[in-house]
Amino acid sequence: MSVHVSQSAHKIQLWRRLGSVQYRDSSLLQRQHLSSFSSKADRNDDLVTLEASPDTGVATLRMHRSPANSLSMEMMQSISGAIRKAESDRKIQSLILTSSLPSGIFSAGLELTELYQPDLARLPKFWESFQQLYLDLYGSRLSTIASIGGPAPAAGCMLSLSCDYRIMTDNPKCTIGLNESQLGIVAPPWLAQQYIDVIGNRNAELALLLGTLFTPQQALTVGLVDELVCSGDSSIDEMAQRKAAEFIRIPPKARVAAKELTRGTQIAKLSGNREEDTEFFCSFVTTDTVQKTLGSYLEMLAKRKK
């Protein structure tokens, strides 16, 4: 076991050193069609806002990385940083995760330009930030509520799965689910396991195979979300605040211990396997087949927009 781990650590270091090497399959370059998919490094300082209210014990984390809250490395680090900041305030017991983009998009999942023709030095760090975000949110001592006012595909769905409770706007145009298979990729095992835990094995099996994006009503039926907000009902923010208050009435130690019962094993599993997981991801995502499919998917997104 220890030999295996040290070999994989060596491979990760190798990946990092590959940074100066050009991506190997330049024939996949389709940048002329993909001009809107060219940004990479963000500035960390204006991607999320954390608003803590010591009086109510609730903090609200608003994501606003335009245009779609896709998860670049900096975005994931910013969300992780905000979760830790909220946790460091002992008066805060609950966190609402939401989007403040005018479009309402909750999160479009991983930033696709991080996966397509990736910067090889950045790729392992990008994936480690994704793992860390999962660990920070899924394992948070805070009660966490996802207030989902717009689409939440793939890693956007992961953000909500990592919360304790999910409230979604009942708008059939807003869909949620792990659609990775449609992009020619597959969710990592720890994310697939969250799906299985939340919607059950058979529902998850079919949805992972087909890359299903559920409408809010379908998501409610399979248990992917806990509550829907219809127009005319109280606002999604009010409902999230009410739910947060309900969680806060439970003694924190008991609440945290209850969370540990259902999540501890999966958190320990990834924590002990991060390097191998990163190594597998880097090898998988840079294969020619995956790169080609990602390129076509990006083109399809750009064309759809036109």
Ligand SMILES: CCCCCCCCCCCC/C=C/CC(=O)SCCNC(=O)CCNC(=O)[C@H](O)C(C)(C)COP(=O)(O)OP(=O)(O)OC[C@H]1O[C@@H](n2cnc3c(N)ncnc32)[C@H](O)[C@@H]1OP(=O)(O)O
């Ligand atoms: C034993 C087996 C082991 C297996 C191990 C596996 C190892 C790991 C494998 C790899 C796993 C990788 C995991 C990936 C998870 C992901 O999250 S992948 C990302 C998936 N995301 C999507 O598919 C979403 C794509 N976007 C959309 O569908 C739509 O944009 C939307 C529904 C979110 C919103 O639609 P709409 O309101 O119509 O807006 P648009 O005009 O489409 O988009 C606005 C704007 O945002 C840009 N954009 C959208 N999504 C992304 C994105 N993910 N990344 C980057 N940019 C995105 C889009 O281009 C538009 O930009 P412009 O306005 O044109 O600038």
